[in-house]
Structure formats: C-alpha cells, structure tokens
Amino acid sequence: MTTTAEVPIAESPSGGGVPLIELKGVGKSYGNIIALKDINLRVGAGQVTGVLGDNGAGKSTLIKIIAGLHKQTEGELLVDGTAMEFESPKDALANGISTVYQDLAVVSLMPVWRNFFLGQELRKKGFLKSLDINAMRATTISELHKMGIDLPDVDAPIGSLSGGQRQCVAIARAVFFGARVLILDEPTAALGVKQSGMVLRYITAAKEQGFGVIFITHNPHHAHMVGDHFVLLNRGRQKLDCSYDEISLEHLTQQMAGGDELEALSHELARK
Template identity: 80%
Template sequence: MTATVDQDVEEVPSGGKVPLVELKNVGKMYGNITALKDISLRVHAGEVTGILGDNGAGKSTLIKIIAGYHPPSEGELLVDGQPARLASPKDALAKGIATVYQNLAVVPLMPVWRNFFLGQEIRKKSFPFSLDSNAMRATTLTELSKMGIDLPDVDVPIGSLSGGQRQCVAIARAVFFGARVLILDEPTAALGVKQSGVVLKYISAAKEAGFGVVFITHNPHHAHLVGDHFVLLNRGRQKLDCKYDDITLEHLTQEMAGGDELEALSHELRGKGA
C-alpha cells in the first residue's frame, strides 16, 4: 500500500496527537432498551483499534454511530478534535470515515471494476450518460496494485475471488474514495486461516500507511496480531480499555471469553464429569 494519510495533525496539550475520531461517554437508547452506555475511545492515525465483544455486546450499534447511520443518544462524537453530527454514511465519508461491512455489499456476478465503482461510476465528459469503462478498469488495477493485490484481470466476476481478496478490494475502494478511518466489520469472521492472514496483512499495511483502523472482531487472536489498542464491549458497556503493551493474548482471550464466568463454568462441568 502506497497511499498515505497526512500526519501533520494538531498537537494536544498532553503531547499526543488529536485523534481522527473520538467518542466521549457515548450511549445509545432504542426506546427503553440501552444498547450502549458510557463508551469512550480514540482512533488515532497509524493505529489499529480493536473493538472486541461477543454477539449482542454492542459492536454493531457502535459501528452505526461512527458510520453515521444513527446519532448517539448521549455523549459526544468528535472528528479531528471537533464535535461532529453525522446524519448519514455520506456525511461520515465526507469526513474520511468509511465502513467495510462483513457482507461487503458487492454484486457477485459483476466484474471487479464495476463493484469497485458501484454507485460512484466515472462517466465520459462528452457523453454524460455513458460509463467510462476504460478509466474505471485502469483505476481499479492501479488501486489494487497499491494494496499489493495482483489481479491482472479486473473483468472477472468479484464473486469468483477468494473471501480475502474481496475484503481487500473493498478496503482499496474505501481508501480510493477518501477514507482516513477504516471501520472493518468482522472482516475475518467467515474466512479460513490462510485468507484471514491475507486480510490481517492488509490491515497492518493500512496502519503503516497512516490510516486509522477500527477492527471489529470477536477473535482475540486476530485482534492481538495487528491491534495497538483494545476495547472490549460486554452488553453495551465498556469492560476493557488498554494498549497492546498492557495486555497479553492470554489475558485478552480470558476477558473476551468471560473470565470468572468461564472459570466457574469450567469447575461446574468438571464437577459433573467427576
């Protein structure tokens, strides 16, 4: 990946950098149901923030707030240190926040280049209603090459690519259309070991290029491989917030698995088997 993010950002009094995205005591209510409560986190340029949690932990709700689908019910969302109200994903993308969802929102039978520009097609200046297919093919090849994806034929249906390759095409697309913050929704959930490794390499490459990456996952091993900062959600609450140097994989896995609850269950099951 050769694309880079401008690192000349404002310094904060503490000596650190202003986060690309910051949440302060954010909560979300759906009627009488509390989906999130008191969530605070920072997404910095050149870092991967791992958001972990089991099903129902609040990860999807958190994505929707940062991506502009839903406003928070309480708390504050800041972009580049300034309060922001995101009314739609288009608003979020205008501020450099792009989300790559697990289902990728691709059309499997369409060629790679058509999916790359889906909804944002390039049209010929002389014929506004005619697609400039040559320009889109060339751009797709160039942008995938920047990501290190060797795909000589972008006319193949995107459904014929491996899961890892499709994820990387989606990431390259988000970068091309102006993302500085990449929100990746369970990108390795449906992949095998080898393809997961491909995606993790590109997440690491995005970090090295200066992008802020939000890596949503329920896999602590994958998060620990590329993450710089970890936030663990449990039933809409923030259970853990720490940096890579402050936690081991074993501890992260234990916290993710339930810690004391898992140990109690283990004793109970052993007792029944005795």
C-alpha cells in the same frame, strides 16, 4: 492495565495528540432498551483499534453511530478534536470515515472494476456521458497494486474471488474514495486461516500508510496480531480498554471468553 475511567490521553502513533475519531461517554438507547452505555474510544492515525465482543455486545450499534446511520443519545463523537453530529452516512464519508461491512454489498456477477466504482462510476465527457470503462479498469488495477493486491484479471466477476480477496478489494475501494478511518466489520469472520492472514496483512498495510482502523471482531487472536489498542464490549458496556503493551493474548482471550465467569463455570462443571 487501566480501567475505562483511568485511560490516559496518549498520543497517536503518528505523533499527534488529537485522534482522528474519539468517542466520549457515548450511549445509545432505543426507548427503555440501553444498547450502549458510556463508551470511550480513540483512533489515531496509523493505529488499529480492536473492538471485541460476542454477539449482542453492542458492536453493530457502535458501528452504526460512527458510520452515521444512528445518532447517539448521549455523549460526544469527535472528528479531529471537533464534536460532530452525523445526519447520514454521507456526512461520515465526507469526514473520511468509511465502513466495510461483513456482507461487502457487492454484485457477484459484475466484474471487479465495476464493483470498485459501484455507485460512483466515472463517465466520459460529452452529450451521452457513457461509462469510461478504460479509466475505471486502469484505476482499479492501480489502486489495488498500491495496497499490494495483485489480481490476475479485474474483468473477472468479483464473485469468483476468494473471501479474503473480496475484503481487500473493498478496503482498497474505501481508501481510494477518501477514507482516513476504516471501520472493518468482522472482516475475517467467515474466512479460513490463509484468507484471514491475507486480510490481516492488508489491515497492517493500511495502518502503515497512516490510516486509522477500527477492527470489529470476536476473534482475540486476530485482534492481537494487528491491534495497537483494544476495547472489549459486553452487553453494551465497556469492559476493557487497554493498549497492546498492557495485555497479553492469553489475558485478552480470557477476558473475551468471560474471564471470571468462565473460571467459575469450569469449577461448577468439573467432575468430582
């Protein structure tokens, strides 16, 4: 395992040496409060980078920087090897970076196809420019099938779907609208074992299709199942940076749980 400063410049699984997204020494401060400090992260095509951390570790701040909601106060954000400064989430989207947030931002009572095109509806040509419902329904079905998602009825309210199905629809939507990098914010946090498995399968499917995935999670088991590289945040600092081959699930879980601190606590609380 390598420390943050010693991480080698590895080629992405797709064979290219230039990552889709790279952070170099990125930090974010809010006045005197340091939310992130010296974060280094790489996401290649066909690669899942798991970003782990407990509540308050800095995961949300990291998402906001990559998604264009906030600007970093130090360091560089590179897209395809070129330093960028996003002015808004639209800039991130224009560069193929799409974020699927935990709350999904769906309208529960609207049908699946309507949510798929929410805010980017297709309209018919002509004076009235009415919604092209047939085209949107057909496109939704087609795009979901491409991701291996088979819904019985895209006219059903999206609120009637399981949590895993809603996550998968959101992923397929992001892919359709031009994403090359998917940022998934705790997609399995509120799901059971079966539904989590569904989401993890679609994360793997996205990786196999050549997308770069940033998988934000506090679950080391889920991260280790699909991840190629792991970054662990702790109070805004990068505590761990290693590849799948460099760390076992047991060690990743131990580091996530606090490592030496947890062992010391165990000894302290042990019955005499």
